[in-house]
Amino acid sequence: MFNSSCDVASLYIHWPFCPYKCHFCPFVALASHDHFMERYHEALIKEIKLYGDYAFKRPIETIFFGGGTPSTYPPELLLDMFGILNNTFEFAGAPEISLEVNPGTVTQEKISAWKKLGITRLSIGVQSLNNQVLTSLNRHQKADDVLHLLDMAASEFEVLSIDLILGLPGISQQEWYELIQKAMTWPIKHLSVYFLTVHEDTPLYYGVARKKIALPTDDAMVALYEWTAKTLEEHGFLQYEVSNFAKIGFESRHNSVYWKRLPYKGFGMGACSFDGASRFQSEKNLMNYLTVVEAANSMQELEKLSIVSETLTESQVWLEQLMLGLRQKKGLSWQLVRNRLSEQERERFEAKIGEFIQLGYVDNNQTHFWLTTLGRAVENEIVVALLH
Ligand code: SF4
Structure with a gap:
């Protein structure tokens, strides 16, 4: 059982809804389930309130809304969520509150609303600017969506981060160089560069296994990675972790909680938590998640959500x-x-x-x-x- 008297200063909130399911996606993400958003939101706030009734609380320093695609969280429900968070927790002086954003799911009104709620950092899933490659991987976003989003977001947010995937099939070396050089002209303070990982049971996995999709060689990826790290450093983005680069002072505080093995509490489907000694993961099936939370009246009853509960040796x-x-x-x-x-x-x-x-x-x-x-x-x- 999660030790609720542990010193949690970081929260993770999972929003699983996505407008499509990318072929490389390993995350707890659901397309075509938007009609469950309101019910899921109610379950999330119930989970948070039950935890809040029970847990030792110190001021919250970071919150991360991850997904899924949290930029599809309806603004009126997100407003309600922030009301619950503010009633349930104390906040440290300058909390870092991050929201993952996917291009093509955003309006200027939404961005202004996020800013007013107190979100401090947007993490934008760019991945690539090659429309054809993205479409072939069932990611229906266009390069123009990215540029438009950056324009809108930069007018409200000082801290913008982007995610890129290194090693997508069909992206040439030259194209990667151009993407990084273009990114260096954007108003961003932080970049995450992830190697493409082929996860079992994804369409990408089957495409590769049937030799319909060819991936770059490991040597080519290592060479591009080295070039990328060097180029980013030359532009003032210092590497502070294998996949992460930031201008000085803009490193992700939330992620450093994971890397330092500090406690954090996750809410929502598939969310992970760590209490300093044990790791937990919640139910990944939407209906099972909703059924357990809707029936629960105490933190103890929420224990039924854990599909992983492991005390580390x-x-x-x-x-x-x-x-x-x-x-x-x-x-x-x-x-x-x-x-x-x-x-x-x-x-x-x-x-x-x-x-x-x-x-x-x-x-x-x-x-x-x-x-x-x-x-x-x-x-x-x-x-x-x-x-x-
Ligand atoms: S947008 Fe992200 S979470 Fe959603 S399906 Fe694509 S990779 Fe997965």
């Missing part, structure tokens, strides 16, 4: 510390390695780090070790090698 904690530490620019401290590993394990670990330093994947000083840009492109392989 010491070795799982070490794995998380290693993975999350290496994802971040500052890396991991040698002290943590000394605390975690026996002398024999440490010798083996340090020998492997030495090999990675020779290969140019890792760098270090007296207190810390971290991945180089080359190492960040193959982070998973390095973690696996360090653990065996």
